[in-house]
Amino acid sequence: MLVRCSDVSVSYRLQRQDAVKALDGVTCTLRRGEVVGVLGRSGSGKSTLGGLLAGVLPVSARMSSGEVEWAPEMAGGRAALVPQNPAAVLSPFLQCGEQVKDILLAHGNPVESAGEQVRALFLEAGLPEERRADLAWPHELSGGELQRVAVARALAMGPSLLVADEATSALDPIHAASLLRCMKRIRAESVLTILWITHDPSEMFHFADRVITMDRGRIVEEASEKEFAAGSIGPMTRVLVDSMFASRSGGVRPSI
Numbered sequence: 001m002l003v004r005c006s007d008v009s010v011s012y013r014l015q016r017q018d019a020v021k022a023l024d025g026v027t028c029t030l031r032r033g034e035v036v037g038v039l040g041r042s043g044s045g046k047s048t049l050g051g052l053l054a055g056v057l058p059v060s061a062r063m064s065s066g067e068v069e070w071a072p073e074m075a076g077g078r079a080a081l082v083p084q085n086p087a088a089v090l091s092p093f094l095q096c097g098e099q100v101k102d103i104l105l106a107h108g109n110p111v112e113s114a115g116e117q118v119r120a121l122f123l124e125a126g127l128p129e130e131r132r133a134d135l136a137w138p139h140e141l142s143g144g145e146l147q148r149v150a151v152a153r154a155l156a157m158g159p160s161l162l163v164a165d166e167a168t169s170a171l172d173p174i175h176a177a178s179l180l181r182c183m184k185r186i187r188a189e190s191v192l193t194i195l196w197i198t199h200d201p202s203e204m205f206h207f208a209d210r211v212i213t214m215d216r217g218r219i220v221e222e223a224s225e226k227e228f229a230a231g232s233i234g235p236m237t238r239v240l241v242d243s244m245f246a247s248r249s250g251g252v253r254p255s256i
Contacts, residue, residue, distance in 0.1 A: 097134025
C-alpha cells in the first residue's frame with residue numbers, strides 16, 4: 001500500500017454560495033508500482049481526488065470527513081502533479097531547464113551534477129537532446145513539448161506517486177499518443193505509481209492496471225485491466241466508452 005483513502009469527503013467553499021461537495025465518501029487504495037486510471041465526466045470529482053493525493057488542493061478545499069493514510073516513503077510530500085495546462089507550473093520568465101534544475105536543487109540534489117540531471121530528465125520525458133529544450137523559454141516550445149517539460153519537472157521531485165490530471169486533453173491526437181507512449185516507457189522502467197486521470201477511455205488500454213470510474217464525487221465502478229479490455233465493465237463506464245467510440249469515425253476501438 002502506498003496511499004489509502006477511507007471515506008473521504010472534500011468540499012469547496014465558494015463566495016456567497018453554499019459549499020460544493022466534490023468528493024463524497026471516497027475509499028480507494030493505490031499500491032506501489034501500479035497504474036490506476038480514473039475515468040469520469042467533467043465535475044465527477046476525479047481532479048479533486050488527484051489534487052488530494054498530490055497535495056495540491058486549493059485553499060478553498062476542505063476535507064470534511066475521512067482520512068488519508070500514507071506509506072512511510074511518502075513522508076515529505078513524495079507526490080508530483082502533471083497538470084492539464086503546463087503553464088500552471090511553468091514560469092514564462094525562466095528557461096525550461098532552469099525551472100527543472102531549481103526543483104532538483106530544492107530536493108537536495110548536488111549543484112555540480114544538476115545540469116546533467118536536467119538533460120537526462122528531458123530525455124526521459126521524450127525531449128531529444130538535440131532539441132535543447134533545456135535552453136528554451138516556454139513560449140518557444142509547442143504544447144506537446146511543454147507537457148513533456150512538465151513531466152520532467154515532476155520526475156525531478158523524485159516522486160513515489162505521479163498524478164497526471166488530463167495531461168493529454170489539450171494535445172492533438174499525435175502528441176497525445178506520443179506522450180502516452182512516453183508514460184508507458186517511464187512506467188516500465190521504474191516502480192513509480194501513476195494515477196492517470198482522463199475522460200478518454202482509450203488511454204486505459206494496455207496501460208492501466210485498474211480503472212476506476214467516478215460520478216458525482218463517488219467511485220461508482222472499478223475494473224481490472226483484463227476486465228476493461230474485455231468489456232466487462234459497469235454501466236457508467238460503458239456510457240463513457242460508448243460515447244468515445246461514437247465520436248470517432250467508424251466506431252473502431254483505437255490501438256494505443
